[in-house]
Amino acid sequence: SQQGEEDPQALSIQEGENATMNCSYKTSINNLQWYRQNSGRGLVHLILIRSNEREKHSGRLRVTLDTSKKSSSLLITASRAADTASYFCATDAESSSNTGKLIFGQGTTLQVKP
Amino acid sequence: EAQVTQNPRYLITVTGKKLTVTCSQNMNHEYMSWYRQDPGLGLRQIYYSMNVEVTDKGDVPEGYKVSRKEKRNFPLILESPSPNQTSLYFCASSLGGWGYEQYFGPGTRLTVT
DSSP states (O other), X not given: OOOOEEEOSEEXXXXXXXXXXXXXXXXXXXXXXXXXXXXXXOEEEEEEEETTOOEEEETTEEEEEETXXXXXXXXXXXXXXXXXXXXXXXXXXXXXXXXXXXXXXXXXXXXXXX | OOOEEEEOSEEEEOTTOOEEEEEEESSOOSEXXXXXXXXXXXXXXXXXXXXXXXXXXXXXXXXXXXXXXXXXXXXXXESSOOGGGOEEEEEEEXXXXXXXXXXXXXXXXXXXX
16 A cells, blocks of 8 residues: 655755755654665664644754645755655554554665756 | 574566565564565555464565574565565564564665566
């Protein structure tokens, strides 16, 4: 079952611009995470935000979470060519059984042009 | 260096020939899992393990087996591979279940002809 849906599917910007990606999900969650994947490679964890948090920062990354709208956004400021990658949100599903399973969205492909 | 390793990285095989993809982590993580990634379908969990000798099915377990005899290793076994198992496979590990970041291996690209 698909929980997270990213929007847009693809995004192309110039170096130095900001990039915003959105994620919507369907059921209540405990946590939401964002991951980056360079082409054909393993995913790298970026940030985890808990359901009782509204905003979190890490370097040039800012993540917001709106549990009433069941949505999250990832903002990358002052983008660099090295930020070119696919970005995924991943959620767990609030439940009494902690299976640890993450449900990934389809991802947003970001291209940053030099 | 903390890492998750997978072997092989690339594999081309034929239908029905049993194969094993190994996964090992050096972070003493309790939780390990396998995902497959397919275009248009995203990442889907195959199996997971909360600890040694404890494994359970994810969303797409059909055609796969796993075992967790040691904490560091979590091999994925395809007893009789079929072409619909052609995919990019990732192993991941974390300290626990929810609320922990997952560390992913580099991936294994499997082609079954």
